Amino acid sequence: MGAEHIRRWESGALAHAVSDPFGQGPVPWLRGSENYFDDTGHVVPWYADPDLGHGGTRTADDVHRQIKGFISTGAAAPGEAIDFHITVDPPQQFTVDIYRIGHYGGDGAAQITTSPRLSGIVQPAPLTADRTVSCHHWWQSWRLQIPSYWSIGAYVAVLTTVDGYRSHIPFTVRDDQPADLLLVLPDVTWQAYNLYPEDGRTGASLYHAWDEQGGLLGEEDAAVTVSFDRPYAGAGLPLHVGHAYDFIRWAERYGYDIAYADTRDLHAGRVDPARYRGMVFPGHDEYWSVPMRRTVERARDGGTSLVFLSANTMYWQVSLSPSPSGVPDRLLTCRKRRGPGKPALWREIDRPEQQLLGIQYAGRVPDPHPLVVRNAEHWLWEATGAGEGDELDGLVAGEADRYFPRTPLPEHESRILLAHSPYLDSEGVKRHQETSVYRAPSGAIVFASGTFAWSPALDRPGHVDPRIQRATANLLDRICKRD
Template identity: 90%
Template sequence: MGAEQIRRWESGALAHAVSDPFGQGPLPWLRGSENYFDDTGQVVPWYADPTLARGSTGGGTRTADDVHRQIKGFISTGAAAPGEAIDFHITVDPPQQFTVDIYRIGHYGGDGAAKITTSPRLSGIVQPAPLTADRTVSCHHWWQSWRLQIPAYWSIGAYVAVLTTVDGYRSHIPFTVRDDHPADLLLVLPDITWQAYNLYPEDGRTGASLYHAWDEQGRLLGEEDAAVTVSFDRPYAGAGLPLHVGHAYDFIRWAERYGYDIAYADTRDLHAGRIDVGRYRGLVFPGHDEYWSVPMRRTVEAARDGGTSLVFLSANSMYWQVSLSPSPSGVPDRLLTCRKRRGPGRPVLWREVDRAEQQLLGIQYAGRVPDPHPLVVRNAEHWLWDATGAGEGDEIDGLVAGEADRYFPRTALPEHDNRILLAHSPYRDGEGATRHQETSLYRAPSGALVFASGTFAWSPALDRPGHVDTRIQRATANLLDRICKRG
């Protein structure tokens, strides 16, 4: 293994860079402006305390990597409720003390997050090497490092644990705090899709996702050689945050700024039947949400048919059909399996099992968008575009990006009382051919609204520096206000 290859792996962004259309890697809120450098010239996340950012050595905090595993960790549960506990499993090399700072994502006067608590100083150990079997990587045998008892008074929401060693290395673990109280909107964080993309460890040897693995020379292999099953019992690659996690955080910061009444859950909560969808006026899927199990789809279709609206703010939703199974120790829903296109048997694309995603979304995945293109407004007289200033045929720069959906005329539509396409945007695909993106809205017979943006760039347009668009902010508010019966 050459030094150049190892340096690439140590960046913690190799696999993420393969498929991140915004080029933000695993830390989507890091921007290249002077506002995000501390006084030592180190780039730091926007939420970090200046003293923490510099680290005790004064040399600046550095991101841990998957080769040296300076500090990496995961939690052995999914979402948890106030009053419950979350167990952290963390490896530290060389062994030394570390702390865990817990932040909650939100608006917080523009800060984007607030520190909620800090652990005591904890003793770090070098955990055993990950176990691998048929490209499935698992750390379920790691010792417990810390138990966080969630106080009853904590707010539900999206949280990030920031792990920092005494010598200044940092990694992250995202988690969700949920409860069962009714709310206007339920935000569903796509933890199943996050895990599908997780290449941990990005070490040029053993890491594998549903997309990639390594050969003996440390070269990155494609889907035909990737894992069929991946485990939730392992850290996320690189800095410890999932690919596209920023899309959910963009929506959360914006929605909490404007005071929407939001509950939180993970897609595994949908899968396991832990959610009473009748408690909510709408379900919001804020980020890339590509991998769906049969119970997830059944629950969401029942929500729509019962009058609960659905809001899909990304593209390529509900594309692959997956199954979840217990860990070796019997903990439910810790292994994610998707065969992709390998071997005989039942197909695993929803559209190939005669249940195309368009039958729920109103549109479906069309392909990648190599370079951002404008979103072209259609049906500008519709209430979604009210007070946005958008006119018929107006172009919203850069809003068709990453991946795109469109209406497929030969594919069945869902039952609807009315249906409209609110954007029709040409773009060039990887071969230079002209294709088009569409944004869809329909009203189900139950009265539920189902909105699909058809692009990766919608959530970033709500609150990500360099991507904000006031027209998209207003249109999204028009949609959510109608779902929540505001105004």
């Protein structure tokens, strides 16, 4: 089948992913390409699955909705069930293959189970009210009963129609057992960026919506509230999901004892930080509710260490509310700078992020720059081979944090900046990125990488940096008391 000429927004690439070298990240069945269409507007196939013959499967999109779906719960535990709501157009049979993300000898994921062949139907059109798009009225398509013996972790459901269209639904299997580290998947931020349906008409995120001509509108016209009751745009994987998967593959390879949760688990009080030596935030984690922040501050003050491996963390304050049918935490609201009431930036309500992270968001990085090592004698850089002033190529990318001297620091026993990296912003103005670590009075270590490129450097093909791998191991080993 020849590549079909389509408009840019129909490609599944969209507004943020195309310019972000750390957007999706390779999942094992995805090709490594970061672009989903070429310069002429022709689709580049994502898939290279030899079992599917010539050219592999085709990505479902939000215009034709060949196959798209979502789950009606957040993270679930072994023994619980997950309900899938899936639309198939034209109606035909489909299957759901369940994969767990991990190292798996370099494969990056393992297939855990496959559904029986299911009958697909065309679900009703999404409902829209004040830019909020919801599919909560879709019929249930399949129920996955999670066996008690399944490992906790990050999972992906791969939906495939008989005629070879495919999309994805990520989900988390969690439990309450103690572990050295709790990995927190940023599902609240994933949903904030979700433009489903990316159809040039009805989709909206907290960043974008469409005008009458199918043009992309900016933040002032975007949604104020978005729903979890809808698929993710394009191929069904959230923007930046790759950051978390990069960390998971690397950490499971080296045998770290990891528990899993979503940010909505933090919000709802389902996380007891005392069960863990450290909490790891592996990806872009920009949107935080008051209960999320309260839980994480309580963790630090109780001696649980915190590891932030991205940048632009905890920037917007959000609230979560129930769906129309009363299911908790299915609607995400962030007023940004619109309308009455208090502003939505944490730093504008006198709770700057730096008071938790030690640094805070400084801006976008249009082109990757080197991360410049500072204080190379510190234990984080031990045995990495990194010397004072060394430049780690491409490690300041996407977005960057730095220390703000006029903003209060958290209480600390010790504090140090481990990188100071100049870069040029989109206006050509020279700015700098910083990496921070401090020890709280409780003994907790709080690390913030201050760049999007840290997690990809752990296990992303083409981005791996052994110095970052060793520095991260130094950090986690100290937190887990391995040293």
